[in-house]
Amino acid sequence: MGRRRTSCAIALWRKLTLAHRIVLHDVDAGYGAVRVLHHVSLTVNDGETVVLLGTNGNGKSTLMRCIMGLVQVDAGEIFLETDGQRINLVGLAPEAIVNLGITLVPEGRRLFPKLTVEENLLLGAYRAGARPDISSNLRFCFEAFPLLEQRRGQLAGSMSGGEQQMLAIARALMSAPKILLVDEPSVGLAPILVSRLIAKIKELQERYQLTVLMAEQNFHLATKIADRGYIIVHGAIAFEGHTTQELSEHELVKRYYLGV
Numbered sequence: 163m164g165r166r167r168t169s170c171a172i173a174l175w176r177k178l179t180l181a182h183r184i185v186l187h188d189v190d191a192g193y194g195a196v197r198v199l200h201h202v203s204l205t206v207n208d209g210e211t212v213v214l215l216g217t218n219g220n221g222k223s224t225l226m227r228c229i230m231g232l233v234q235v236d237a238g239e240i241f242l243e244t245d246g247q248r249i250n251l252v253g254l255a256p257e258a259i260v261n262l263g264i265t266l267v268p269e270g271r272r273l274f275p276k277l278t279v280e281e282n283l284l285l286g287a288y289r290a291g292a293r294p295d296i297s298s299n300l301r302f303c304f305e306a307f308p309l310l311e312q313r314r315g316q317l318a319g320s321m322s323g324g325e326q327q328m329l330a331i332a333r334a335l336m337s338a339p340k341i342l343l344v345d346e347p348s349v350g351l352a353p354i355l356v357s358r359l360i361a362k363i364k365e366l367q368e369r370y371q372l373t374v375l376m377a378e379q380n381f382h383l384a385t386k387i388a389d390r391g392y393i394i395v396h397g398a399i400a401f402e403g404h405t406t407q408e409l410s411e412h413e414l415v416k417r418y419y420l421g422v
Contacts, residue, residue, distance in 0.1 A: 182244035182263070182340045182373060183207045184229065189238035191228050198224045200398040201238070206341065211367050211374040213384040213391035215409070221397040222377035223269055226345045229375075230266050231256040244340065261289050263340030269349055269377075271330040275319025279310050279329055282318050286336030295338060303332040306366060324355035331363070342367075344376040348383065356380065360387055381415060 184206045192198040198221045206212045216222045227233040229240055231254050240251040242262055251259055273282055283303060287296045304311035307328045313321065318329060327347060334342060344363065348356040364387035367374050378384040385391070385406040393401040393414050403409035 182242065184264070184341055184373075184375065185239075185241045185243060186225075186229070187239045187241075189225075189228060189240060190236045191224060191233050191238075192236065193224075193233070197236075198397045199228065200396075202394070202397070202399055203238075204392050204399060204402070206373060206375045209371055209373055210389045211364070211376065211387055213388035213409075214375065214377045214394055215379065215381060215384065215391055215415070216377070216394040217379055220394050222379075222394060223345055224397075225394070226266060226268075226343050226375075226377055229259075229264065229343060231259045242341075257289075260337060261291060263291070263338070264343065265334040265337045265339035265341070266343040267330050267334045267345060267347065269346040271326045273318040273326055273329060273333070276317060278315050278317060279321075280314040282329055282333050283310070283336050286333035289337050292336060292338045296336075299336050299338055303335055306335065306362070307332050323350050324352070324359065327351065327355075327359055328362070331359075331366075335366070339372070341373045341375070344374060346377055346379070348378060348380045356383055360384070363387060381409075385409060 186202055186204050189199055189202040190197065202225060214222050214225065224233055228235050229251065231251065235252045242249045242251055242264065249262060274285065283300060284296065287293060287299060292299060309325065310329060310332055313325070318326060321329065347359055347363065351359065360383045363374065363376070366372060367387070376384060376388070388406055390405055391403050391409050392399050393412065395414065400414055401412050403412065409415055
């Protein structure tokens with residue numbers, strides 16, 4: 163029975179995730195008079211896991227928030243290319259962007275601590291495209307993270323940091339996303355928990371054909387699951403690595419991440 167359920171979940175996910183990609187071109191953005199992003203261009207292709215590497219304060223979270231419509235873009239373009247269409251995301255409200263199938267797992271998790279695990283998950287399914295499949299998506303999340311099914315009645319605020327991060331990812335998956343943005347999943351977690359979480363993201367990406375953009379500063383763990391990546395320094399893309407090998411051999415990575 164469990165194997166049949168999993169097959170149904172995979173079939174549902176494949177039906178919902180057709181060809182799609184995110185394209186940013188010359189994006190400038192910031193907060194008031196403070197410019198954070200400078201002419202940022204990057205692409206996340208269908209089925210890829212792309213890592214955005216950068217130390218704290220270099221604009222990773224701002225870039226993620228721009229894609230989601232949470233930070234205003236001052237110049238440049240952000241497009242979702244899906245099913246033969248090119249949709250301009252600049253100027254769209256966050257809920258409209260979520261309705262297009264893009265979901266963010268924010269830094270710091272941002273759960274509802276006084277609601278249960280199941281209630282947090284159900285809130286993730288509010289987009290119109292996900293509502294008809296709430297039961298199937300809930301089963302999918304419990305299959306992906308069995309611990310959450312065991313804790314479905316527990317208050318989210320009483321869980322450990324690693325358990326909360328699992329819940330944050332599962333809540334994002336409840337919206338049946340085409341593209342999953344994950345912002346700093348390792349923040350505040352013990353190294354062993356980070357390793358398990360990164361492995362789970364890789365498993366989900368491969369099993370359910372997700373397209374993933376992950377902002378991270380832990381180079382060793384991020385490159386275990388990434389196909390390729392970008393380095394962002396002072397709000398600008400300093401290097402694009404077409405493979406993780408290219409990233410590891412770049413001078414910036416050696417200086418900031420490998421201690422060379």
